[in-house]
Amino acid sequence: MKYVSTRGQAPNLGFCDSVLAGLASDGGLYLPDEWPRLTSRDIASLANRPYRDVAFEIISRFVDGEISDTALNSIIGGAYSCFRHPSVAPLAELEPGLFALELFHGPTLAFKDIAMQVLARVMDHILAQRGQRATIIGATSGDTGSAAIEAFRGRENTDIFILHPKGRVSPVQRRQMTTVLDENVHNIAVEGSFDDCQNLVKALFLDEAFRDDVHLSGVNSINWGRIVAQIVYYFTAATALGAPHRKVSFTVPTGNFGDVFAGYSAHQMGLPIEKLVIATNSNDILRRTFQTGTYQIDGVVSTQSPSMDIEISSNFERLLFESAQRDAGAVRAMMDSLQQSGGFEIARGTMKNLTRHFSVGSANEAETTQSIADTLAGSQYLADPHSAVGLHVARRQKKISAPMVALATAHPVKFAKAVRSACGIEPDLPDWLSDLHERTERCDVLAIDTRALQEYIRARIRA
Numbered sequence: 001m002k003y004v005s006t007r008g009q010a011p012n013l014g015f016c017d018s019v020l021a022g023l024a025s026d027g028g029l030y031l032p033d034e035w036p037r038l039t040s041r042d043i044a045s046l047a048n049r050p051y052r053d054v055a056f057e058i059i060s061r062f063v064d065g066e067i068s069d070t071a072l073n074s075i076i077g078g079a080y081s082c083f084r085h086p087s088v089a090p091l092a093e094l095e096p097g098l099f100a101l102e103l104f105h106g107p108t109l110a111f112k113d114i115a116m117q118v119l120a121r122v123m124d125h126i127l128a129q130r131g132q133r134a135t136i137i138g139a140t141s142g143d144t145g146s147a148a149i150e151a152f153r154g155r156e157n158t159d160i161f162i163l164h165p166k167g168r169v170s171p172v173q174r175r176q177m178t179t180v181l182d183e184n185v186h187n188i189a190v191e192g193s194f195d196d197c198q199n200l201v202k203a204l205f206l207d208e209a210f211r212d213d214v215h216l217s218g219v220n221s222i223n224w225g226r227i228v229a230q231i232v233y234y235f236t237a238a239t240a241l242g243a244p245h246r247k248v249s250f251t252v253p254t255g256n257f258g259d260v261f262a263g264y265s266a267h268q269m270g271l272p273i274e275k276l277v278i279a280t281n282s283n284d285i286l287r288r289t290f291q292t293g294t295y296q297i298d299g300v301v302s303t304q305s306p307s308m309d310i311e312i313s314s315n316f317e318r319l320l321f322e323s324a325q326r327d328a329g330a331v332r333a334m335m336d337s338l339q340q341s342g343g344f345e346i347a348r349g350t351m352k353n354l355t356r357h358f359s360v361g362s363a364n365e366a367e368t369t370q371s372i373a374d375t376l377a378g379s380q381y382l383a384d385p386h387s388a389v390g391l392h393v394a395r396r397q398k399k400i401s402a403p404m405v406a407l408a409t410a411h412p413v414k415f416a417k418a419v420r421s422a423c424g425i426e427p428d429l430p431d432w433l434s435d436l437h438e439r440t441e442r443c444d445v446l447a448i449d450t451r452a453l454q455e456y457i458r459a460r461i462r463a
C-alpha cells in the first residue's frame with residue numbers, strides 16, 4: 001500500500017515513512033492510495049473479540065507488512081495493557097438507542113491516549129530498526145502534551161520536549177506532565193501564552209540545520225498513524241451493537257477533524273454507518289461550512305471544551321481531497337486561498353459528496369452546561385464538557401433510525417471545574433491517580449527565546 005499526499009506534489013511513501021514524516025513535503029496530508037475493504041463476513045467476525053485483536057485486524061491492513069505481525073502484535077498489546085478498563089473502549093447505554101463510547105480509560109484520561117500509545121511504539125520500533133533516533137517536540141494547552149509524554153516515556157530511541165504556557169494549564173493537566181520523571185521526558189514551562197509556545201515550536205522546525213541535527217519530529221493530529229489507531233473503536237462499537245447486520249450512527253465532538261475522519265475511514269472500509277455527525281462547540285466553522293459551502297475563519301473563542309477551540313481544522317483537508325474525488329489541484333487551490341484570504345469556496349459537486357455521509361450540529365456554552373446537567377439527571381451519567389457537546393448534538397438528530405453512539409472523549413475529572421459548575425458534582429480522580437497532587441514534579445522555566453530553547457534541547461538529547 002502506498003500513501004499519497006492530498007496536495008499531489010510529494011513523493012508517495014510506504015506506511016513507515018509516512019508515519020515518520022507526519023506532514024508531506026508539499027504541505028499536504030498522507031492518505032492510502034486505496035481503502036482496504038472488509039467484507040460483511042470479515043466485519044461479523046470482529047464481533048465480541050478483544051479490543052487488541054480488532055486493533056490488529058484493522059491496523060495491519062494499513063501497515064501492509066512493513067512491520068512484522070509479531071512486532072505489531074506486541075506494539076498493540078503494550079499500548080492497550082495500560083488502559084484501566086478491560087474492554088479498552090466500553091459502551092454505556094444512556095437511554096434507549098443512545099450510547100456513550102468511553103474513550104478515556106487510558107493513562108491521561110482523554111481519547112488521545114488511544115492513538116498516541118500506538119504511535120509512540122510504532123515510531124520507536126521503526127527508529128530502532130533503522131538505527132535512528134528522533135527528538136519529539138510539541139506545544140500543548142493541555143491534553144495532547146500529557147498523552148504524548150505518557151506514550152513516549154522510557155522509549156529507547158526518542159527524547160520528548162513538551163512546552164506549555166506557564167501558569168495557564170490546569171493543575172491536573174500540569175501534574176500529568178511534570179510528574180513523569182523518565183530521563184527522556186522534558187517539560188518546559190514557557191513564560192508566555194500557548195501561541196508563544198506554538199511559535200517557538202514552529203521556529204525550531206523552520207531552522208533546517210537544527211531540525212536535521214537533532215532529528216526533529218512531531219506527533220500532531222495530522223499524523224496518519226494516529227488516524228489509523230482511531231478507526232478501531234468504530235468497528236468495536238458498531239459490531240457490539242449489531243453491525244454489519246444493522247447500521248449504526250456516530251456523533252463526534254470535533255476539533256481538528258482527526259477523530260471523525262477515522263469514522264469516515266471506517267465507513268470507506270465497509271463498516272455500515274448510517275450517519276457521522278460532527279459536533280462542534282461555539283467555534284462552529286464546520287457547521288457554517290456545511291450550510292454555506294464556504295469555509296471562512298473569523299476568530300476563535302475560549303470555551304469549557306478547549307480541545308475543540310479550533311478554526312483551522314487540519315484533517316478536514318483529507319475529507320476535501322476525498323470529496324473532490326482526489327483532485328489534488330483542487331485541494332491546493334482551496335488551501336492557497338485559505339492561506340491568502342482566510343477562506344475558500346467548495347465546488348458544488350464536492351459539497352454534494354461531502355454532505356452525503358455527514359451531519360453537523362453545535363452546542364454553545366449554555367447548551368453544553370445544560371447537557372451536562374440533563375445527562376446527569378436523566379441517565380445518572382457524568383459527562384465532561386467535550387462529551388456533553390456531542391450528547392447535545394446527538395439528541396437533536398431527528399432523521400436517524402440507527403442506534404446512536406456519542407463519543408465520550410475525556411473523563412469528567414479533567415474538566416472538573418466546568419462539571420462542578422454545571423451540576424454541582426465534584427468528579428473524583430480515579431484511585432490509581434489519587435496521589436497525583438503529592439507526586440514530585442520536574443519542569444524547567446524558559447523565556448520566549450528560540451536560541452535558549454535550542455541550547456536546552458541540544459544539552460539534553462541522548463546521543
Ligand SMILES: *Cc1c(COP(=O)(O)O)cnc(C)c1O
Binds near residue numbers: 112253255258308
Ligand atoms: C482532541 C480532542 C477532541 C477533538 O478531536 P479531533 O480529533 O481534534 O477532532 C475532542 N475532545 C477531547 C477531549 C480532545 O482531547
